[in-house]
Amino acid sequence: EVQLVESGGGLVQPGGSLRLSCAASGFTLGSFEMNWVRQAPGKGLEWISYISSSGSTIYYADSVKGRFTISRDNAKTSLFLQMSSLRAEDTAVYYCARGWLRSDYWGQGTLVTVSS
Amino acid sequence: EIVLTQSPGTLSLSPGERATLSCRASQSVDTSYLAWYQQKPGQAPRLLIYGASIRATGIPDRFGGSGSGTDFTLTISRLEPEDFAVYYCQQYGSSPPYTFGQGTKLEIK
Numbered sequence: 001e002v003q004l005v006e007s008g009g010g011l012v013q014p015g016g017s018l019r020l021s022c023a024a025s026g027f028t029l030g031s032f033e034m035n036w037v038r039q040a041p042g043k044g045l046e047w048i049s050y051i052s053s054s055g056s057t058i059y060y061a062d063s064v065k066g067r068f069t070i071s072r073d074n075a076k077t078s079l080f081l082q083m084s085s086l087r088a089e090d091t092a093v094y095y096c097a098r099g100w101l102r103s104d105y106w107g108q109g110t111l112v113t114v115s116s
Numbered sequence: 117e118i119v120l121t122q123s124p125g126t127l128s129l130s131p132g133e134r135a136t137l138s139c140r141a142s143q144s145v146d147t148s149y150l151a152w153y154q155q156k157p158g159q160a161p162r163l164l165i166y167g168a169s170i171r172a173t174g175i176p177d178r179f180g181g182s183g184s185g186t187d188f189t190l191t192i193s194r195l196e197p198e199d200f201a202v203y204y205c206q207q208y209g210s211s212p213p214y215t216f217g218q219g220t221k222l223e224i225k
Contacts, residue, residue: 035214037161045153045161045204045216059212095160101208102151102166104173109160 002026002105004096009110016086016114022079022096022107030054030074033100036081038092039109046092049081050100064090086114118143118209122217128225135192137220139205144185149208152181152190155219156201164203165190192222200224 008020022034036049049070050059058070069082079096091114097103119142129135139150147168153161163172165181168188178193192199205217 037216044202044219045155045206047206047212047214047216050212050214059214061213097161101149102163102172103153103161103206104163104166106160106162 002098004098004105004107006094006096006107006110009094009112011113011115012086013116014087014114017082017084018086018112020081020083020094020096020110020112022081024077024079024098027098029072029077029079032098034070034072034079035097035100035103036068036070036079037095037097037103037106038090038112039095040089040092043092051079083112086112088114090114117213118145118207118215120205120207120215120217122203122205122220124220125218126221126223128223129195130225131195131197133195135190135195135199135222137190137192137203137222139183139188139190139217141186141188141207145188145207145209147184149210150181150183150188151206151208153204153206154199154201155204161204195222197224 003025005023048061051070067085071080093109095109096107098105123138150168152165155161169181180191202219
């Protein structure tokens, strides 16, 4: 069974950092592109980052470029999102999602709250 | 950046009725690059349609996608109680960002 499980969310002060992880099981992570998508409370979905299967191609939304870094460890079957210089507007549930052109599996999400 | 505009914002219908949801792009999107998702409260999004018209695995055939260019449609032929949710379109254009529409909330009338 394919599973994606995010972790690492929590309460952080403005300007702080946090590292999210997404543990993949039930499939070969190294065969798939991956994305991070977030959803602010009561709001819609926002795509924020993509990484190719090998990790050689990476994209970011303008809203996080220069502050967030996506990475993957295919051997350890995990996807990561290093977040720094966090702002109140980064408060959201963060989802990892498998695939490009169609995200067919999503994790349950991890909540990041940026507040003093 | 390609902007996706979904309409209506809220759609109020009864079970058994037909639902038609629209997703309009600010510039042409290849049909291969257009997907639809369903999201229920407290849950992660679920892939319904990709390639504009291809149902994802396990999706009932009452869900259908169509369209091309800048106009895409998600149709639910006969609404079941479990279909009331928020629906998003997303485009995976030739270059990022891979934007979502703002969503259409399908509510019970």
